[in-house]
Amino acid sequence: MKVKKLSKELIYRIRAGEVIEDPSSVVKELIENSLDAGAKRIHIYLEDGGKRLIEVKDDGEGMDEEDLTLSVLPFTSSKIEKVEDLKKITTYGFRGEALFAISKVSRLLIKSSNNESFIGNEIYLEGGERIHLRPCYHPKGTTVTVKEIFYSVPARRKFLKSSSQELKKIVELVTKYALSNPEVEFFLKNERDIILDLKPSSSFKDRLAEIFGNDYLKELYEIEENKKNYSFTLFISKPEFLKESPVKIFFVNKRPFYDNSFIRAFNTIYSDKLRYPDVFLFLFLNPEEVDFNVHPQKLQVKFSSKLSFPHKIVEAVRRKLKDKVLDKNKVELITNIRGIIKQNELPRQLEFGEMAKEEIKSNLPVYEDIWQLENTYIIVKFEKGLLVIDQHNAHEKIIYEKILSKRKFKTNFIAFPIFLKLSPPEFSAYREVKDVFKDLGFEIRELKDGEIQIEGIPEFIKKFTKENFIELINEIKKERKIEPLNVYKEIACKSAIKMGDVLKKEEMTNILIELFSLEDPFFCPHGRPVMVQITKDELDKKFGR
Ligand code: ADP
Ligand code: MG
Numbered sequence: 001m002k003v004k005k006l007s008k009e010l011i012y013r014i015r016a017g018e019v020i021e022d023p024s025s026v027v028k029e030l031i032e033n034s035l036d037a038g039a040k041r042i043h044i045y046l047e048d049g050g051k052r053l054i055e056v057k058d059d060g061e062g063m064d065e066e067d068l069t070l071s072v073l074p075f076t077s078s079k080i081e082k083v084e085d086l087k088k089i090t091t092y093g094f095r096g097e098a099l100f101a102i103s104k105v106s107r108l109l110i111k112s113s114n115n116e117s118f119i120g121n122e123i124y125l126e127g128g129e130r131i132h133l134r135p136c137y138h139p140k141g142t143t144v145t146v147k148e149i150f151y152s153v154p155a156r157r158k159f160l161k162s163s164s165q166e167l168k169k170i171v172e173l174v175t176k177y178a179l180s181n182p183e184v185e186f187f188l189k190n191e192r193d194i195i196l197d198l199k200p201s202s203s204f205k206d207r208l209a210e211i212f213g214n215d216y217l218k219e220l221y222e223i224e225e226n227k228k229n230y231s232f233t234l235f236i237s238k239p240e241f242l243k244e245s246p247v248k249i250f251f252v253n254k255r256p257f258y259d260n261s262f263i264r265a266f267n268t269i270y271s272d273k274l275r276y277p278d279v280f281l282f283l284f285l286n287p288e289e290v291d292f293n294v295h296p297q298k299l300q301v302k303f304s305s306k307l308s309f310p311h312k313i314v315e316a317v318r319r320k321l322k323d324k325v326l327d328k329n330k331v332e333l334i335t336n337i338r339g340i341i342k343q344n345e346l347p348r349q350l351e352f353g354e355m356a357k358e359e360i361k362s363n364l365p366v367y368e369d370i371w372q373l374e375n376t377y378i379i380v381k382f383e384k385g386l387l388v389i390d391q392h393n394a395h396e397k398i399i400y401e402k403i404l405s406k407r408k409f410k411t412n413f414i415a416f417p418i419f420l421k422l423s424p425p426e427f428s429a430y431r432e433v434k435d436v437f438k439d440l441g442f443e444i445r446e447l448k449d450g451e452i453q454i455e456g457i458p459e460f461i462k463k464f465t466k467e468n469f470i471e472l473i474n475e476i477k478k479e480r481k482i483e484p485l486n487v488y489k490e491i492a493c494k495s496a497i498k499m500g501d502v503l504k505k506e507e508m509t510n511i512l513i514e515l516f517s518l519e520d521p522f523f524c525p526h527g528r529p530v531m532v533q534i535t536k537d538e539l540d541k542k543f544g545r
Contacts, residue, residue: 012074012100012101012104012128018296018297019097019098019101019296019297020098020101020102020105020149021297022050022149022159022160022161022166022169023046023049023050023051023054023149023160023166023169023170024050024166024169024170024172024173025297026050026054026102026106026146026149027044027050027054027056027170027173027174028173028177028297029093029098029099029102030054030056030098030144030146031044031056031173031174031177032092032093032098032177033092033093033098033099033142033144034056034058034060034142035060035092035177035181035184036060036079036091036092036093037058037060037061037062037141037142038060038061039058039059039060039141039184040059040183040184040185040200041058041059041184041185041187042056042057042058042184042185042186042187043056043057043058043186043187043188044056044057044170044174044186044187044188044189045057045189045190046167046170046188046189046190046191047190047191048163048191049161049162049163049164049165049166049167049170049190050149050166050167050170051148051149051160051163051166052147052148053145053146053147053148054145054146054149055143055144055145055146056143056144057141057142057143057144058141058142058143059139059140059141060141060142061114061140061141062112062113062114062115062120062138062140062141062142063112063114063121063142064114064121065121065133067112067114068110068112068121068122068123068133069123069133071099071110072099072100072103072108072110072123072125072130073100074096074097074100075095075096075097075100076096076100077093077094077095077096079091079093079094079096080094086293087287087288088286088287088288089287089292089293090253090287092255092298094292094293095293099144100128102146103125103127103128104127104128104152105127105149105150105151105152105153105156106127106146106147106148106149106150106151106152107124107125107126107127107146107147107148107151108124108125108126108144108145108146108147109122109123109124109144109145109147110122110123110142110143110144110145111136111138111142111143111145112138112141112142112143113138113139113140113141113142114140115140116139116140118137118138118139119135119136119137119138120135120136120137120138121133121134121135121136122134122135122136122138126152127151127152128152167190170188171188171195171196174186174188174196175196175211176249176251176256177256178196178198178207178211179204179207179208179211179249179251179280180204180251180254180255180256180282181254182200182201182202182203182204182206182207183200183201183202184200185198185199185200186198196211198210198211204233204235204280204282205217205222205235208220208235208280219237219238219241219278219527220235220236220237220238220241220278220280221235221236221237221238221321221324222234222235223235223236223316223317223320223321225313225316225317225320227316229285229286229289229307230283230284230285230286230289230307231283231284231285232281232282232283232284232313233282234279234280234281234282234313234317235278235279235280236266236269236277236278236279236280236317236321237277237278237279239270239272239520240520240522240523240527241277241278241527242270242272242275242276242277243275243276243277243278243485244274244275244276244483244484244485245483246267246275246276246277246278246279247278247279247280248262248263248266248278248279249279249280249281250262250279250281250283251281251282251283252283252284252285252290252301252303253283253284253285253287253290254282255292255298255301256299257299257300257301258299258300259300259301259310261310262281262309262310262313265310265311265313265314266279266310266314266317268314269314269317269318269321271519274404274485275485281313283313285307288304289303289304289307290302290303290304291303329533330522332384333382333384333387333533334516334521336382336383336384337380337382337387337512337516338516339383340367340382341367341512341513341516344365344367345365346365346366346367346509346513347365347513365506365509366505366506366509367380367505367508367509367512368505369381370505370508370509370512371508372391372502372503372508373388375499375500375501375502375503376390376391376392376499376500377389377390377391378391378394378503378508378511378512380512384533384535384536384537385533385534385535385536385537385538385539386533386534387531387532387533387534388531388532388533388534389511389512389515389530389531390524390528390529390530390531391497391499391501391503391508391511392496392497392498392499393524393528393529393530394511394515394521394524394530394531395496395497395511396492396493396496396524396525396526397492397515397518397521397523397524397525397530398496398511398514398515398518399460399461399491399492399495399496400488400489400492400524400525401518402460403440403460403488403491403492404488407439407440408439408440408441409440409441409458409459409460410441410458410459411441411442411443411456411457411458411459412456412457412458412459413443413455413456414454414455414456414457417445417453417454417455418453418454418464418465418466418469419451419452419453420451420452420453420454420466420469420470421450421451422450422451422452422470422473423450424450425477426450426470426473426474426477427450427452429473429474429476429477430452430473432476432482433476433482433487436482436484436487436488437487440458440488440491441456441457441458441459442454442456442457442458443455443456443457454469460495461491461495463495464494464495468494468495469494471494472490472491472494475490475493475494476490488525489525489526492525493525493526515530
């Protein structure tokens with residue numbers, strides 16, 4: 001075999017394949033160009049998940065005829081000139097290959113104007129071949145239309161996913177750029193729907209709320225750090241909102257990047273080994289400290305080693321979290337209640353759910369200063385005042401943590417199995433979670449046509465009825481994607497004592513003991529508060545003392 005020099009054309013094709021891999025990589029390049037052109041509004045229109053058409057319109061600085069002609073040539077860029085420039089990139093683009101690569105694999109129309117006269121120019125190419133260049137009407141800014149991606153490379157077109165999958169990738173991508181550029185208006189629609197309609201916001205926080213909603217924002221802490229050679233704004237899930245499959249989105253100088261070592265580092269921030277926080281990191285540093293030129297699509301970056309990332313960042317976050325999570329009041333309360341438990345020599349004696357049994361032994365330890373209010377709340381007297389505990393949320397939390405810590409329990413067989421007939425949607429929900437049930441210790445037999453028989457239940461559940469099971473299945477049915485953690489939450493919820501259940505002092509004492517043996521007793525698995533304190537100081541204030 002003879003080593004031959006590859007033809008220019010072939011080299012271009014290979015490079016194009018690296019930059020442009022699917023519709024979302026086209027959208028990425030076009031959004032980056034619009035942002036580099038100083039756009040304040042970016043509107044994106046898609047057909048067929050971007051496979052038939054992608055149009056990105058901006059109000060940036062635009063191009064004149066000469067720039068327009070140059071923009072689609074290989075390795076032409078207005079952004080850098082010298083090798084040294086590569087060391088301090090302040091724009092998204094710098095390789096000058098995106099428009100050229102896109103033109104090679106699609107039908108590309110670019111309309112642009114750099115003035116307020118509404119007169120501009122358009123250039124049209126097919127498979128990289130220039131078809132026309134002529135004046136057109138266009139407001140200041142640029143509109144790029146990419147039709148039939150890979151029409152000229154059928155082999156690649158075959159690798160495209162379904163329209164809905166391609167659309168999903170694009171929505172995720174646009175969301176990222178919208179997050180790191182909150183001052184820019186983003187509008188995304190396809191043939192059917194308006195998918196994103198984001199008005200300019202003044203901060204990352206406002207943009208997060210705009211995209212994910214205010215309720216979600218309440219699940220996050222915001223942390224800021226300003227150091228001499230870097231700064232960041234970071235959002236991280238509060239400890240009561242950890243997830244099995246969390247979201248991690250990182251930006252450096254507004255550019256999204258992917259880095260496994262960052263993901264791993266943030267996953268160790270809380271001591272939970274099974275659930276992890278969502279993290280949004282907006283990192284800023286001197287462009288000379290980071291190399292953006294290490295990946296064909298610039299999805300990964302390389303930080304100068306003297307920054308010691310991610311370690312430095314995670315340490316800073318850990319320090320700041322300590323103040324937030326372990327708010328002084330909570331620590332004091334835990335110490336206080338644990339003190340009471342110890343002083344009164346109150347060892348835990350009941351098994352979970354045993355309180356529901358009729359024949360409760362009479363010689364159980366009991367804390368006298370505990371009462372039940374309206375068969376709903378447990379009132380506890382402690383050093384600083386009163387503690388009001390929601391009996392259902394508390395028990396739910398206790399069971400949930402118990403499930404999480406073991407995930408496998410002995411099965412208690414029931415003398416009279418529970419027989420159930422499930423509707424088709426209920427039955428299909430059941431089929432999806434039956435392995436999770438089985439792993440926990442449920443013993444369920446499938447009969448026929450959606451008929452099932454529950455023959456055994458895990459030992460931690462003492463009271464479980466037909467109604468509980470139906471409710472449980474219906475809760476699970478509502479979920480789009482079934483995750484074991486959510487199933488555990490529902491099981492904990494359905495097998496916990498309810499509002500309206502009458503509790504004896506022994507039972508309430510036991511809940512108190514169980515609850516305060518947990519690391520964080522303050523929130524139930526659904527994120528609702530488990531208790532409220534009313535201190536003597538607060539009462540004094542109310543009475544004007
Ligand atoms: P790069 O972004 O790496 O410079 P591109 O191929 O993406 O390379 O774009 C080539 C050039 O075309 C850019 O440097 C810029 O001058 C011009 N250009 C591309 N898109 C736009 C746009 N939306 N508005 C203004 N100029 C643009
Ligand atoms: Mg570019």
